[in-house]
Amino acid sequence: MGGAFVRGLARTDGYHVTAIDLDEDALADVEPFAAETTTDIAAARDADAVVIAVKPDAVPHVLDDLDLRAGQTLVTLAAGVSRGFVDARTDADVVRVMPNLAAASRDMAAAVTEEGVTDDVRDILDALGEYVEVSEDLMDTATAVNGSGPAFAFYLIEAVKDAGVDGGLDPEQAEVLAAQTFKGAAETVLRDDRSVDELIDAVCSPNGTTIEGMEVLWDSDADAAVRAAVDAAEKRSRELAGDYDE
Known part of the structure; x- marks a missing residue:
């Protein structure tokens, strides 16, 4: 996720991004998109906003080494790690965010905790895509919907x-058509005032091709399977959260 944030912000103006990582190979991957790269974690103390983008079990170790001051903003992206857990271990102002990898193309969907969010953080998230503000107790659900959702899509x-x-299409042709269709459908949902059900009705002409396909989906358990996938991801997020409650 850290790399996705760096790549996404590189597509915008107004952000001076310093990438910090002990793994020099990881730094090499983002070097073309960052203003600076370093293995020195002390460099974070000079930043207005610091983003922690590591696996949940690495968060406590990073916080032990991260010496931030009051007035700085610390944004955490780790699944299952509560805002309170981080807040108790830093002097910085903490904001918890659950983004997804589409931040790299500025098509991200993100959830951010209502508590602690600032206009500066809102500006960062807005630059990378769409976001919603939710209460802390809904972050596990958001993790399942938008954090894990790209894999389901x-x-x-x-x-x-x-x-x-x-049906005979070339694999590359089929991939372009399928992917662009999902992209266009998603944009339509976001930009159109009609509900998803209303949009389905708009596409389904009586006795047409689409309604034939939709009848198959309506008669199947496809929606239940998708819900089960989201529920499983949410359950796992709650299990992770149990290790990082404060």
Whole structure:
């Protein structure tokens, strides 16, 4: 996620991004997109905003080494790590965010805790995509919906692509058509005032092709399977959170 943030912010103006990592290979990956790279964690003390983008079990170790001052903003991206856990271990102002990898292309969906969020953090999130502000107790749900959601979407795109290939399309052609169709559908949901059900109705002409396909989906357990996938991801997020409550 850290790399996705760096790549996304590189597409905007107004941010001087310093990438900090002990792994020099990781720094090499983001070097073309960062103003500076360093292995010195002390460099974080000079920043207005610091983003922790590590696996949950690494958060306590990073916080032990991170000497931030009052007035700085610390944004955490780690799944299951509560804002309170981090807040108790730093003098900085803490904001918890659950983004996704589409930050790299500035198409991110993110959830941010209502408590602690600032206009500066809102500006960063707005620059990288869409975001919603939620209470801390809904962050596990958000983790499942938008944090894990891209994998679920990739799975569905692959299924539509494979159906196209089975019908005779070239795999590359089928992938472009499937992926762009999902992208366009998502943009329509975000920009159109109609509900998802109303949009489905708008696409489904009586006795047309789409309604035939939708009848198959309506008669299947596809929606239940998707809900089960989200529920499983949410459960795992809550399990992780149990180790980092404060």
